[in-house]
Amino acid sequence: MLAENGRQWKSDSTPCTCCSGGFAQGSTVGYHVNVKERKVKMSENKTHEYWINKWLEGKTSFHSEKMHISLEKHLDKFIAGRTGIKMFFPLCGKTVDMRLLADQGHYVVGVDIAEQAFQEFFIDQNLEYTEEPLKNVDGKLFKSMDGRIKLYCMDFYLFTKEMEGQFNAIWDRGSLVAINIEDRIKYSQLIQEVMSPDCKYMVAAMQYDTSEYTGPPYNILKIFKYPVTR
Known part of the structure; x- marks a missing residue:
């Protein structure tokens, strides 16, 4: 899905039922997940500890060493x-x-709960960085030496626009489908809060047969009333 703040790309799309104000309207950009080998249902909610341990134990098959296919296709x-x-x-x-986007001259701000992910990012990318505690919330700020990449290690729902202002673009490359389903309302409220008037929002989402697998990543059928396009 690719949308501008308050203006949809295609008039024949259906608004996202978890959002308001035209935030999540537009043509869909995504992919289908193959669940043939994922027969185990995992419907219980995921905690911070669940994701932190995923990174500490190296169980991060969701990570890719290449640019996301949807970002590459729709980057322009x-x-x-x-x-x-x-x-x-x-x-x-x-x-x-x-x-990749920072190297193109853009400024990147990321938020995640797993400190291990940020440490690995800077090591993998061979980037020098600084690390400092956050002042008004529990967490740390990791920042590249040139200041183009700033990563906040903290509870995502405690992030506010006072920390970094608003954004011209948001790339949701697996966040919406990773959060607990009942958190989608407060998630969308936070996203809308940090969108600038000219913001473009793109999300990679999934559709699959929930009788075989229930996530994460979680299905979007309960959000969107139209099929995902490749």
Whole structure:
């Protein structure tokens, strides 16, 4: 899904039922998950400890060493000719997309609960960085020496626009489908709060047969009333 703040890309789309104000309207950008080998149901809610342990134990098959296929396909429309824009990566992990976009001259801000992910990101990308405690909330700020990449290790729902202002672009590359389903309302409220008037929001989401697998990543059928397109 690719959308602008308050303006949809395609008029024939159906608004997201978890959001308001036209925030999540537009043509869908995503992919289907193969669940043939995922027969175990995992419907219980995931805690911070669950995701922290995933990184500590190296169980991060969801991470890719390549640019996300949807970002690569729709990058020109997402950037829309803008230069030096500020981009938000919710629940970013150590995605290489952050380095690739920073190298193009943009400014990247990511948020995740797993400190291990951030340490691995800077090591993998061979980037020097600083690390400092956050002042008004429990967590740490990891920042590249050139200041183009800032990663907040903290509870995502405690992040506010007072920390970094608003963003010109948001790349949700697996955040919406990772959060607990009942948290989608407060998630969408936070996303809307940090969107600038010219913000473009792109989300990679999934659809699959929930009788075989229930997530995470969680199905989007309960959000969108139209099929995901590749």
